[in-house]
Amino acid sequence: MLKSAVLPDELAPGWRPGDAVGMVRCVRQSYRVDLVSPGDPVLLWCSGRVAPGVHAVGxxxxxxxxxxxxxxxxxxxxxxxxxxxxxxxPVAQRAEVLRMPAGSNPSWLSPAQWAAVRALTPSAGRT
Incomplete structure (x- = not known):
């Protein structure tokens, strides 16, 4: 999971629901970066007071x-x-992004948490 302090409209002006975009995201240099590989699934978590939650899959x-x-x-x-x-x-609520919202990118989901979050994203398909 990658986090952003801004909503999708600010990340990529003109980015509409259902549209795909390529984007470079900064991550904190740590052992977690070594665990990330091309082809891995990822979610975009937008934080803040306005509409916090998962806004994109990728x-x-x-x-x-x-x-x-x-x-x-x-x-x-x-x-x-x-x-x-x-x-x-009951499973997703234990996600790191909810327990430690100020944590760095990338954030981690267990396989059970990943499945729970994906079950809540019906407009995302099943990638």
Whole structure:
């Protein structure tokens, strides 16, 4: 899971629900970056007071060897998954992004948490 302090409209002006975009996202250089590989699935978590939650699903398209960045191919969700829906789910509510919202990118989901969040994203398909 990659986090953003801004909503999709600010990340990529003109990015509409259902549309796909490529985007470079900064990550903190740590052991977690070594666990990220092209083809890995990823979610975009938008934090803040306005509409916090999962706003896009995507796939890691590549990593930048010289810097702490990943290239992601995102598809914006038609219906974002609000933070409240994750808090209401007995598995998803234990996600790191909810327990430690100020944590760095990338954030981690267990396989059970991943399945719970994906079950809450019907407009995302099943990638």
């Amino acid at each position: 796939t890691v398209a590549g990593t930048h060897p010289a810097g702490p960045e990943v290239l992601v191919r995102w598809t914006r969700l038609t219906d974002p998954v609000p933070r409240g829906a994750l808090l209401a789910d």
